[in-house]
Amino acid sequence: MSEKEVKNLEEIFEARIARDEKIEPKDWMPEKYRQTHIRQISQHAHSEIIGMLPEGNWITRAPSLRRKAALLAKVQDEAGHGLYLYSACETLGVSRDELYEQLHSGKAKYSSIFNYPTITWADMGAIGWLVDGAAIINQVPLCNTSFGPYARAMVRVCKEESFHQRQGYEIMLTLCRGTEEQKAMAQDALNRWWWPSLMMLGPTDAESVHTEQSMKWKLKRKSNDELRQQFIDQTVPQADLLGLTIPDPDLKFNEETGHYDFGEIDWDEFWQVVKGHGPCNKERMSARVNAWNNGEWVRDAAMAYAEKNEKRKVAKAS
Amino acid sequence: MENTKKNWPLWEIFVRSKNGLEHRHFGSLHAADAEMALENARDVYTRRNEGVSIWVVESKHITASNPADNGELFEPAQDKVYRHPTFYDLPDEVKHM
Numbered sequence: 453m454s455e456k457e458v459k460n461l462e463e464i465f466e467a468r469i470a471r472d473e474k475i476e477p478k479d480w481m482p483e484k485y486r487q488t489h490i491r492q493i494s495q496h497a498h499s500e501i502i503g504m505l506p507e508g509n510w511i512t513r514a515p516s517l518r519r520k521a522a523l524l525a526k527v528q529d530e531a532g533h534g535l536y537l538y539s540a541c542e543t544l545g546v547s548r549d550e551l552y553e554q555l556h557s558g559k560a561k562y563s564s565i566f567n568y569p570t571i572t573w574a575d576m577g578a579i580g581w582l583v584d585g586a587a588i589i590n591q592v593p594l595c596n597t598s599f600g601p602y603a604r605a606m607v608r609v610c611k612e613e614s615f616h617q618r619q620g621y622e623i624m625l626t627l628c629r630g631t632e633e634q635k636a637m638a639q640d641a642l643n644r645w646w647w648p649s650l651m652m653l654g655p656t657d658a659e660s661v662h663t664e665q666s667m668k669w670k671l672k673r674k675s676n677d678e679l680r681q682q683f684i685d686q687t688v689p690q691a692d693l694l695g696l697t698i699p700d701p702d703l704k705f706n707e708e709t710g711h712y713d714f715g716e717i718d719w720d721e722f723w724q725v726v727k728g729h730g731p732c733n734k735e736r737m738s739a740r741v742n743a744w745n746n747g748e749w750v751r752d753a754a755m756a757y758a759e760k761n762e763k764r765k766v767a768k769a770s
Numbered sequence: 771m772e773n774t775k776k777n778w779p780l781w782e783i784f785v786r787s788k789n790g791l792e793h794r795h796f797g798s799l800h801a802a803d804a805e806m807a808l809e810n811a812r813d814v815y816t817r818r819n820e821g822v823s824i825w826v827v828e829s830k831h832i833t834a835s836n837p838a839d840n841g842e843l844f845e846p847a848q849d850k851v852y853r854h855p856t857f858y859d860l861p862d863e864v865k866h867m
Contacts (some may be wrong), residue, residue: 476837478834478836478837479837480837480838525817528813528817529817532813532814532815532817535799535814536797536814539780539797539798539799540797542780542798547777548777548800549777604797605797612817612818751777751778751802754778754802754803754806755776755777755778755802757802757803758802758803758806759776761803762803
């Protein structure tokens with residue numbers, strides 16, 4: 453294809469997206485669109501898979517059978533979300549093995565929030581309430597993104613995500629209505645998860661390298677700062693309802709703008725965690741890589757069994 | 771790890787949400803064989819009563835049309851307006867037809 457022909461195709465392509473048409477896997481697409489989508493969708497999938505680890509930590513120690521069943525279901529949903537997203541990503545011509553390889557080698561990133569430890573039961577409440585809350589704000593606009601398989605996966609994910617947040621908030625509510633110690637535990641969890649949750653919505657607009665192109669392709673509908681403001685505005689009243697204090701002395705409702713003003717985010721911490729120096733980066737990666745390596749013989753055995761059965765069927769038929 | 775080794779193939783999953791409706795494409799997943807594909811599809815795609823029946827088809831068995839051929843495949847239908855009821859002029863007195 454000549455350069456002119458490619459340029460022409462690109463214009464037609466951009467116009468289709470501008471008209472809100474969806475792009476499907478076999479349609480022509482610019483290489484950059486393909487690569488950007490592989491990067492974002494796989495990063496999203498990896499986050500779901502790694503995101504199971506901090507919560508998996510508490511399944512065996514949940515305080516009641518009701519809590520245990522709910523947490524188990526939530527973690528199972530996360531596995532499911534990872535799988536929807538991996539298969540959406542594979543439609544772009546990348547294999548599951550390549551995607552895993554990128555995760556395991558550290559080439560691909562996942563949400564840095566999962567590199568923080570879950571040290572008390574209240575963390576299960578705070579994660580559901582704050583981390584899933586921030587995730588929902590990030591994800592809802594993606595239900596309308598331009599790449600069909602990603603948009604469809606996100607519709608399923610969003611439908612299931614609201615239970616996650618509600619079960620988390622319910623845990624917080626129960627703790628806050630409990631003993632002094634339980635309430636203190638909830639406050640401690642909020643103190644530790646608040647700032648990382650704000651960081652989850654991504655670097656400030658000035659620092660965000662992908663925003664403009666992503667807006668055009670509807671991979672993003674609002675900027676990181678707008679999403680963060682939306683998250684803060686909706687979460688502060690929920691904290692008030694719990695009787696908890698947001699750990700930000702500068703947080704204050706601004707009558708003029710109708711939004712909450714908030715304090716400086718420690719972006720150094722964010723970049724440290726992204727670069728692999730968070731409290732649990734190594735632990736998460738080794739848990740993931742071990743699970744994959746230790747499961748290899750099971751995958752091989754299943755494949756050998758399937759092949760043996762197939763041969764038997766063929767022999768019987770002939 | 772050697773590269774020649776066989777990975778679990780990809781399967782396309784179709785789910786009937788309730789009797790009376792058709793099976794609809796829900797997504798895909800990897801499984802060693804059809805039986806495992808069904809079991810995995812149950813866990814991945816029907817955790818909340820989304821279905822009453824599942825079909826699994828190994829992806830390599832699906833032949834798809836190429837969007838590049840959309841012109842010759844689908845455009846001829848566009849100028850055949852006489853295939854639509856509104857093409858025919860009838861007097862208002864003929865009420866329902």
